[in-house]
Amino acid sequence: METSSDCSSPAALLERFRAVRGATVRFVGPLSAEDMMVQSCAEASPVKWHLAHTSWFFETFVLVPYAPGYLAFDARFGWLFNSYYNALGVMPEKNLRASFSRPDLKTILAYRAHVDAAVERLLAGECGAEALDRVRLGCEHEQQHLELIATDMKHALFTNPLHPAYREGVAGAQTMEAVPLVFHEFAGGLVQVGASLVDGEFAFDNEMPRHKVYLEPFRLGHRLATCGEYRAFMEDGGYTRPELWLSEGWSRMRAEGWEAPLYWQRANGGWRVFTLDGWRGLGELAETPVCHISLFEADAFARWSGARLATEFEWERVATGLGVAGNLLESGRLHPAAARLGGAMQQMYGDVWEWTASGYGGYPGYRAASGALGEYNGKFMSSQVVLRGGSCVTPATHIRATYRNFFGPGTRWQFSGVRLAKDA
């Protein structure tokens, strides 16, 4: 029973708010103020900025409109920590976030406390349904940014020439037993996909409306593709054979000099892999899911395998009914884990986000929310690809069968991997 995701009452929501906000601060515990300044790639933001921006979200969308008498912590933060909401006016350029040496971390933590206290007061009092909805949305938003903190910090530590680990001494041994891949067949036909909210549940606007799609019969791999399988693709010339690649992927791969997943580095005639626990040998990780690959690499690997990527609805069909469980953030591993022996469907949730064959678009009848919150999802519906299932840095209460993540097809800094599918 996941009580923490039950938000059907103000009290339950308050509990969730505390859990979510606390998880973020707990995660950044091992980091210094200097670590939290780093912005090491265009996709990433400094951790300190994430800490501030998530608080700004509650302040802007909950406290300012719904908490009478709320006093802003600092009036300038209203535009300083805006990310992309054009409707709210100008904002600093994203690539300047690393220049926010001030406000300093101490101030940002005080800002968080100020916002937390005000939200708690609001939830403890008379609080309308719309305000509650927005607190709930703010919690989901905070969880998205907690995942980004893990993702961005991994990149920041990797970019540091000394390659420090996020933490020391945690990584345990992984099972080394190979788990043969099994394809399960699923019937086709008309199926219902997307979210239809019942009391206390949450979904983003891009998961709705619930609607019908027609599927042909298909087969889906029972586990994720592994590092060992991916290495075989590499050793078979995967990065040198244009017939395996989408044209755009081939160009991108060559322009950027990819020859392995992000975070893989040649060492002693083999490969080592950077993780939040530092470097680990590829041999040790051979049976774990391959991670930090782009859609282009996932697609080329699938073609090489004589398979293809699943569509987002094939994935959803299989996931529906499976409980949300797996190697998610709460497991504390912070890295994908090997499958277990046995042929049942595994790793559908957690480990790595699974690239799909589906471009990201609106469902039939899709309507974005009005006002600034309408900029949350809809305006990104071009040139992006849907990923499903969450990763080892996704909070368990944040993922579900209908959840649609989306990134450009060249994205690699995410914990993204691949599950093979085939026609029936």
Place this chain on the structure above:
Amino acid sequence: METSSDCSSPAALLERFRAVRGATVRFVGPLSAEDMMVQSCAEASPVKWHLAHTSWFFETFVLVPYAPGYLAFDARFGWLFNSYYNALGVMPEKNLRASFSRPDLKTILAYRAHVDAAVERLLAGECGAEALDRVRLGCEHEQQHLELIATDMKHALFTNPLHPAYREGVAGAQTMEAVPLVFHEFAGGLVQVGASLVDGEFAFDNEMPRHKVYLEPFRLGHRLATCGEYRAFMEDGGYTRPELWLSEGWSRMRAEGWEAPLYWQRANGGWRVFTLDGWRGLGELAETPVCHISLFEADAFARWSGARLATEFEWERVATGLGVAGNLLESGRLHPAAARLGGAMQQMYGDVWEWTASGYGGYPGYRAASGALGEYNGKFMSSQVVLRGGSCVTPATHIRATYRNFFGPGTRWQFSGVRLAKDA
């Protein structure tokens, strides 16, 4: 009766081959050897290159494998006029095509004649089904490039600081009567889409397999959006209101300084529009379909209109059963034409390619052809958007209800426009 598209026999195919090859040469009649050298944007190629490349296609995929004793016109052309078929080896960089001052035009025309004679000999003799299929594919390929010649030449003439017209004195007066927009409602349900070949027909691999999709009921505009309507969008701040735009579109539009469709230029306090017949006043064109807009502009315009783009399957559902007729290349207009009074569905074929809401991907069970021809369509299935219906420079025998064109969402040099759709 369109006999020229019937290719069920070698004789019929020969007739088509002659028609198609002749149409290309006829179209370039008004152009000089110097005109045919120009490459004025990254998407475009010189006309001379198109003339050679289409011949190369027949030589490489028909004559070399199927015409015993065929003697290549020039062995170097085998790689010189390859466009993107990696399986065939190295090729010159696309942006160098304008440096092909040699072979000169005279040589290229001799190359065409050499290839034509060999193909005609082949078709007159014993010719297997596979060779026939490839001649047929070569004809479709040639027609695609004829359309590109028109598109590229328009851009080349526009780029010339003197803005010469492709031809003089042809543009007739357009009807100026406004045709009120009507939305027709169509029922939803399971429909069959895609091509299923019967004898003598042709479709690209990306139109297959024929398969079922489920549609919600929807409404579709009976005509294309006009220049006048688009100007109203512009005058209402269309290019300055981020809430109307996809995020990627907003960035692209600002980075490139778009403030109107391509080929529109400010003049005397209003706008003039460059056409293959030279400059024309916007007033004169107000009731003609807006053209040369990107997906981003089409989408923003639709949002501003309180509507949306149709999906490719909504479009196909409506187009199915309508005869292929309209303002296509053979009309000789070379520019979109105004709708006629009356509320029946119009302009579904010709005038402008219609941007859809559908990302370009493979149909369920899609398989690319093997070998180099497999690079024709499948490898472009990322980050592209489907367009439907053909334009005023599309040959009539080349278009059909299942035809899928595709370009990146920022593309404007095509004759691309928009038809509005709505939920039912």
Place this chain on the structure above:
Amino acid sequence: METSSDCSSPAALLERFRAVRGATVRFVGPLSAEDMMVQSCAEASPVKWHLAHTSWFFETFVLVPYAPGYLAFDARFGWLFNSYYNALGVMPEKNLRASFSRPDLKTILAYRAHVDAAVERLLAGECGAEALDRVRLGCEHEQQHLELIATDMKHALFTNPLHPAYREGVAGAQTMEAVPLVFHEFAGGLVQVGASLVDGEFAFDNEMPRHKVYLEPFRLGHRLATCGEYRAFMEDGGYTRPELWLSEGWSRMRAEGWEAPLYWQRANGGWRVFTLDGWRGLGELAETPVCHISLFEADAFARWSGARLATEFEWERVATGLGVAGNLLESGRLHPAAARLGGAMQQMYGDVWEWTASGYGGYPGYRAASGALGEYNGKFMSSQVVLRGGSCVTPATHIRATYRNFFGPGTRWQFSGVRLAKDA
């Protein structure tokens, strides 16, 4: 009496070493560890990196070769804090320096202390002439980086959207009295330029050998050009008249959108100027030297003024014999100061680096040092322009009549300005 620049004995050098190292640490006093992480433009480095790199210089060029038994603080720092000495092997890319969240500031300060102690031990013992020379070079190097710290930190604070000041409450009122510009005439003829070392003196290799040049008679302005004069240039269309500009400057200015010196910003119908003391109104600074302009702007301004830039040797000829005095770092102003009434030559040292008309090259007979130290100056002798005289953030003991600074002609983040010259 400037005893601190007398380094003729180990004891004197020790005193200087302490003074120089102490000045650096004193300057960064008002900054937080987070401030010292910021790298806000391609020319700049984080302050923390400067603190480490200057220590690395002593470690690499003094302690490792000359201090028997010296134990490196951290072996990895040997490559981590290399800047551009190819002879010493690989080094991190400059644009990654902001990712050095670790080693943290505390560690860097410990590194400094470790190096300081070792150098002090070395100087207290038997120490050969070559080691002494290198300590002396290290002191000059440290002073260059102290100046860069001031320059880079100003840019970092300016880039922060909140625009914090480096310090508060220091900026005093400036004299507002206009000082009419006087041109002094100087005779031509053969003159000696460049440095010829006598005991205890120091010069960089690029100041030598001392040699003869022939000068035509010339006139030189007795003070620097002011903000008020530069504003008049702007108001007279200075940034819109191509005839005033070098071709390269015109292109650069338009590509980067320059319309005023760096750090000038429109405010309330006028201009405000960012300084290390925060924003100040242009009116208040009208009589102070214009600062943070490129060579291109200095040159266009001079042409507009009916004048020209001085050559480096004209400047040196006038400076020779003048004592080193002026608004240098030790004045604590950290901003150029207005000239005083009176017509004698002023502001030759300090305030702003003065752009000259001289490309940066080697003197006749120039030889770079051998080994890694040979990479200090000589390898930059292309596409750079000489600046003379030091600025308000240059340490007084670091500047002299023969000193040659050099930057690319588009550089603006330096405290760089202009003094007018004319033919006689």
Place this chain on the structure above:
Amino acid sequence: METSSDCSSPAALLERFRAVRGATVRFVGPLSAEDMMVQSCAEASPVKWHLAHTSWFFETFVLVPYAPGYLAFDARFGWLFNSYYNALGVMPEKNLRASFSRPDLKTILAYRAHVDAAVERLLAGECGAEALDRVRLGCEHEQQHLELIATDMKHALFTNPLHPAYREGVAGAQTMEAVPLVFHEFAGGLVQVGASLVDGEFAFDNEMPRHKVYLEPFRLGHRLATCGEYRAFMEDGGYTRPELWLSEGWSRMRAEGWEAPLYWQRANGGWRVFTLDGWRGLGELAETPVCHISLFEADAFARWSGARLATEFEWERVATGLGVAGNLLESGRLHPAAARLGGAMQQMYGDVWEWTASGYGGYPGYRAASGALGEYNGKFMSSQVVLRGGSCVTPATHIRATYRNFFGPGTRWQFSGVRLAKDA
């Protein structure tokens, strides 16, 4: 006696005008209209544009102001063929010149004839001194562009994947005898440099005023560096040793992937070299001067040789008094030729432009002309390096001891090479 460079009378000038204009048309004889369209790198322009622009120069600067009643050939050409004279208003972007398919070549040749006739009429009548000066300048301008036509056409043919030759069958055998390099010593002291015009002579404004410079004694190689010597530099790791390179050169070389001079290509385990006569083996050219290298490569080669580049004044000092003779355009070789046996100074004129150690700037007292002609030289006086002596595609009547050519240090498409110098 070079009568053609005597322009002291209108009749002599008319003779020269005819010779110069005729030489241009003669040179383009082997080229097709298509060849003359190609623009294959940023530095180059299409030949057709050169033909038009040189005519535009006479029309704009001679006929319009000085030929009463002159009727422009086409009013639009006034801006269409402007190159960079901002004072004359807007002009097309340089990179669009390849889109000038119209006016076609025939029209441009008619334009030339029209201008020629008008200039001849002007010179035959009453013609003031200023008009004569401008015709003279126009002739020099035309000769510069004739050299550019040869340079640009070489690049265009090289860029063509078929690598056609400009002409066939001309290249004769070169002497293969090695000529040992001798350094001659020259005394230092005060010398006069620059041009001081006497009747009928011509010099560009950047060669004036004549003035004094002081030189140290120096030594200068008696011939140019050869391909064989340069190959030895390459084989000794010249392109892999940073200590040999200017910092800017090292970066540029790596960014552009240089590993040999432009036009050298690996073939059969050795190198072949593209010339206007097509490919030739490096072995055959080993004793000819190395050509098409940048300043950076010339400088690195000199450093590797234990030598340096000469300053422009050292070169001028030696050239003064030597007659203008050598392998210039009129020799018809169109490629540098090997030195002859014997130790006297050789190859000072012709073969290759010699990179110097001198940045390009104005001489003391330099004044640009007023009006648009003032944009001829002065505005390029930044970030360029002086080259001296002319090349094998420089007309003999166009070069002299005081002539200063200038290009950016990374330029390679010119016929540029290196002569070694040393301190005495």
